[in-house]
Amino acid sequence: MESILVLNADYTPINITDLKRAFNLIYKGKAEIIKHNIISPIITELKNFKRPTIIRLLRYISIPFRKVNLNRQNIFRRDKFKCGYCGEKNKSKLTIDHIIPKSKGGKNTWQNLVTCCKSCNIKKDNNSLEEVEMTLNCVPYRPTYIQFVKNITISYSEDWLPFLV
Numbered sequence: 315m316e317s318i319l320v321l322n323a324d325y326t327p328i329n330i331t332d333l334k335r336a337f338n339l340i341y342k343g344k345a346e347i348i349k350h351n352i353i354s355p356i357i358t359e360l361k362n363f364k365r366p367t368i369i370r371l372l373r374y375i376s377i378p379f380r381k382v383n384l385n386r387q388n389i390f391r392r393d394k395f396k397c398g399y400c401g402e403k404n405k406s407k408l409t410i411d412h413i414i415p416k417s418k419g420g421k422n423t424w425q426n427l428v429t430c431c432k433s434c435n436i437k438k439d440n441n442s443l444e445e446v447e448m449t450l451n452c453v454p455y456r457p458t459y460i461q462f463v464k465n466i467t468i469s470y471s472e473d474w475l476p477f478l479v
């Protein structure tokens with residue numbers, strides 16, 4: 315699927331959409347193309363169209379805080395598919411660790427869940443980090459929607475980068 319970055323009228327990124335929806339917004343006069351893919355326009359029988367990579371809404375819309383769903387896949391994505399303890403990157407070896415174990419009252423929160431390889435997970439077991447003398451090499455955080463966009467693993471256009479900082 316082609317991903318198109320949607321900017322609010324003030325140029326802040328607010329969403330990622332697909333080509334069809336982006337086109338709809340442009341066609342209805344609700345958005346303009348900010349960047350397009352010069353090398354591959356959309357070719358139709360009637361005419362060629364610019365293939366947008368970034369569009370901007372013409373009217374500012376206020377958006378409520380967008381939550382990123384807390385689930386396994388999104389924790390992996392936040393942690394860039396890397397064990398928070400040893401840095402293992404083999405996806406087939408990754409699982410999720412409760413930093414404070416459930417048995418010790420650890421909750422399912424962004425701050426308490428981290429990507430962990432199976433061997434570190436076994437080593438840590440139901441212990442706290444202090445008990446097993448393990449160090450966490452990252453600070454688990456709750457990503458905002460846009461922080462998350464930066465970490466997405468699907469390829470996105472280089473054009474997006476200036477808008478994601």
Ligand SMILES: [Zn+2]
Pocket residue numbers: 397398399400401402430431432433434435
């Ligand atoms: Zn590990």
